[in-house]
Amino acid sequence: MAEIDRIKDFKQRPEYTWRQAATKYLLECEDMPSIDLIALQLEYLDKFIGDLPLTQIHDGTLEPFIQHRKKIGFNKQAKNGVKNRTINIALNYVITILNRAARLWRDENGLTWIETAPKITKLEEKKQRRPPYPLSWLEQNIFFKELSGRLHKMALFKVNTGTREHGNRKCASSIGNGKLKPLSLTPAFLLFRLILAVVLKGEV
DSSP states (O other), X not given: OHHXXXXXXXXXXXXXXXXXXXXXXXXXXXXXXXXXXXXXXHHHHHHHHTTSBGGGOSHHHXXXXXXXHHHXXXXXXXXXXXXXXXXXXXXXXXXXXXXXXXXXXXXXTSOXXXXXXXXXXXXXXXXXXXXXXXXXXXXXXXXXXXXXXXXXXXXXHHHHHOOOHHHHHHHHXXXXXXXXXXXXXXXXXXXXXXXXXXXXXXXX
């Protein structure tokens, strides 16, 4: 009680642990589609920093978690460790939670959970990226046989034009409305002419 009274009188921040912060964050994210992934990453982190106060979360205290993940995964596919990109996913959640604790979350006295959020250093990803692997015509035909209807048309459009997500949505809309004729494995310049005809004339 004396400690509580002292905190109220001088408006000192109570000490929150990582586990408390992670639990609060999970509750705030419970309606998100990615809640299972978030919970899994926070569970991994809890084994290493769960009991630590938020003020003690920094690069140094995260290092054992990072080294463990580099050597040992948590499933058969990653039994020999995971890539830096996967570790950075967890570190991003650490950054998000610490930022919320420093800016959004407040106690009954109106104080944020921590005064400032430390800078968390993420790992280098570029050197570990896999080089692109172009499919052979045979491999492409095998994969495409597993697709049907609308998905098959969209995949053909994608591999021949290189469009990204926004273009794919437009393609999907056009195919769904019957504006595009079935595509075939024609040279890319012919497909671009087809697309141009659709855009300029509204028909093929």
